[in-house]
Amino acid sequence: MRAAVLWKPGKPDAIRIGTVADPRPGPGEALVRVRATSVNRLDLWIRQGTYRVALPHILGADVVGELEQDSPSGRWRAGARVVVYPGIFCGRCPACRMGHESLCPTLGILGRERHGGYAEMVAVPETNIFPLPGSLPWAEGAAFPLTFLTAEHALNRAALRAGETVLIFGASGGVGCAAISRASRRGARVIAVTGSPQHVPTLRVLGAEEVLMRGSSDLPDRVHALTRGHGADVVVDPVGKAVWSSGVKALARGGRYALVGVTSGAEVEAELRPVYTRQLSLLGGFLGDLGEFEGLVEELARGRIAPTVAETRPLTEAMEAHGQLDRPHFGKIVLTP
Ligand SMILES: [Zn+2]
Incomplete structure (x- = not known):
């Protein structure tokens, strides 16, 4: 062959x-x-x-x-x-x-x-x-397969619920797009982060209510402003190093940070104090389980995944x-x- x-x-x-x-x-x-x-x-x-x-x-x-x-x-x-x-x-x-x-x-x-x-x-x-x-x-x-499985598993790990706010980095990438559409279907409010202004309209169609530009220093403040000071309940991060610090700052008290990739680098300096004072959870997500894949295939058959x-x-x-x-x-x- x-x-x-x-x-x-x-x-x-x-x-x-x-x-x-x-x-x-x-x-x-x-x-x-x-x-x-x-x-x-x-x-x-x-x-x-x-x-x-x-x-x-x-x-x-x-x-x-x-x-x-x-x-x-x-x-x-x-x-x-x-x-x-x-x-x-x-x-x-x-x-x-x-x-x-x-x-x-x-x-x-x-x-x-x-x-x-x-x-x-x-x-x-x-x-x-x-x-x-x-x-x-x-x-x-x-x-x-890989993108939707990774995204779904991350949202399950973070137990994202309807009514919560999720901040999704790397929004124009495969996992980012999948996470936006799956999170939006759960009834969560999606704030997407991209480096490509030309992708903003499409990200909104996928389900992003707000789209922020990657690299803006006030990104955590923007997230807190958009959530009336609450912050994001969940962060989905396939990017790693470049966004880690602002992702943690954007989290709400009790927030969950789902790390699913390190495309920008894997080594960061971490400020540990907010992890315990704000009771944050760090969750790794890698691939996903067979049962999650089966559920996604059923959603695909129903036309709920594009x-x-x-x-x-x-x-x-x-x-x-x-x-x-x-x-x-x-x-x-x-x-x-
Ligand atoms: Zn085994």
């Missing part, structure tokens, strides 16, 4: 289009003919060598496609349209048995611990397969797509084999 293969860590040209052996599904695994995948920041980190993987390697955490053959259990027939839960978990440990797959000690990610979707075909555990609604375009399906696609490129342009991720764009960059 044709695939975009990472041969050694490096610049985007470390990925080469070539022909490799078709994947051979192991026990309990199904073979998916990939119709679309999408580019995640994770892919860039793996490509650059921040995450070490066995080489040569095929990236791609987000996979939608059709089953190439009947699944091992017979539950799925060849040709079924599917979307794949991107977490690779053991299914046997206490966390997995409790339905907290994202806490599995051996948790991996499709396209990191095993070959992913930058290819014509990929083998995945049958337990990871869910139905993709027939009406949904492949590209929108590929824009869905993944945002920035652009679709052929897989042969995987290198260009990686370059594009660092340029201004809105939503997910999708690749089609």
Whole structure:
């Protein structure tokens, strides 16, 4: 099959289009003919060598496609349209048995611990397969798994409720967009933060009631002013270093800070006093659980989730797509084999 293969860590040209052996599904695994995948920041980190993987390697955490053959259990027939839960978990440990797959000690990610979707075909555990609604375009399906799962899990970790205010950083990115639409659907009031003024109208359509510009020094004051001095009940942060300090200052008493990424850097100086005097909670969110994914797929089928696609490129342009991720764009960059 044709695939975009990472041969050694490096610049985007470390990925080469070539022909490799078709994947051979192991026990309990199904073979998916990939119709679309999408580019995640994770892919860039793996490509650059921040995450070490066995080489040569095929990236791609987000996979939608059709089953190439009947699944091992017979539950799925060849040709079924599917979307794949991107977490690779053991299914046997206490966390997995409790339905907290994202806490599995051996948790991996499709396209990191095993070959992913930058290819014509990929083998995945049958337990990871869910139905993709027939009406949904492949590209929108590929824009869905990692971003919506991460966002939903973060909102669940923070127990965001209707009527509360949530401050969402990185609003123009994949996780940010997903968090806005999911938070708004919960009945929360969304204040979004973006670095791109041209994205403000679209962020409002997604569900942001207020949109603030990243980097403004008075951002915490703006949040407190918009909430009559209360502050944000919840912060969702996929950005890390660049926004951490203002995010903490923007929190209400008893506020919850959900950290789901560190795209701007991972090391910060923390002022600890407000953490205890204002009774703040710091929550990490990584991926999400199988049950959360199942719930999201049902929402997708009901048309309550509209993944945002920035652009679709052929897989042969995987290198260009990686370059594009660092340029201004809105939503997910999708690749089609
Ligand atoms: Zn496990």
